[in-house]
Amino acid sequence: QSVLTQPPSVSAAPGQKVTISCSGSSSNIGNNYVSWYQQLPGTAPKLLIYDNNKRPSGIPDRFSGSKSGTSATLGITGLQTGDEADYYCGTWDSSLRKVFGGGTKLTVL
């Protein structure tokens, strides 16, 4: 059971918008920045969002992040079939461990 809670799956049509939630507690999300990772099928995870809402170079602005209290949200607009992947939120915990959500599988219908 993951420390951070994500929905197992989300889906939307091409061109639409989807959001993925990540719920934690005051010992992790509540006091630290959140990052998001995209894992395309058969590949290694890739950093998508860091420090709650910042995008690394090369990540399109269709991807956005936000945080409020002990929850964070990843937003993806203008969905493309190439966005089909598993998405993970992550942060660190006051127990001095790095924690991830259980992952959300995005299906672009």
Add this chain to the structure above:
Amino acid sequence: EVQLVESGGGLVKPGGSLRLSCAASGFTFSSYSMNWVRQAPGKGLEWVSSISSSSSYIYYADSVKGRFTISRDNAKNSLYLQMNSLRAEDTAVYYCARGIGWFGELSYYFDYWGQGTLVTVSS
């Protein structure tokens, strides 16, 4: 270009040992924290261990504490994971990842990941 290349995975019997390596290039290795993250087949990401840039600070997940040892050689731009007393539940793809920030700082995330190396623990 930042590159992280893991090696050393394979099939090992329960109770056995294995040493993973991660060769880094394209950045000043000695300036960054490094990490191991694993992913069991069909499962999510699980943090395994982190080591600070100078090896002064090391942290482990409870699931591997006492069995795994993380280390680094800054002269060789390499990260290691010595895995002892392996169990079936250690079966996973093991990724090394570069860290930005550290525990205790607001921000601590992994900006580059290797392609992973598969460890299978089975009799």
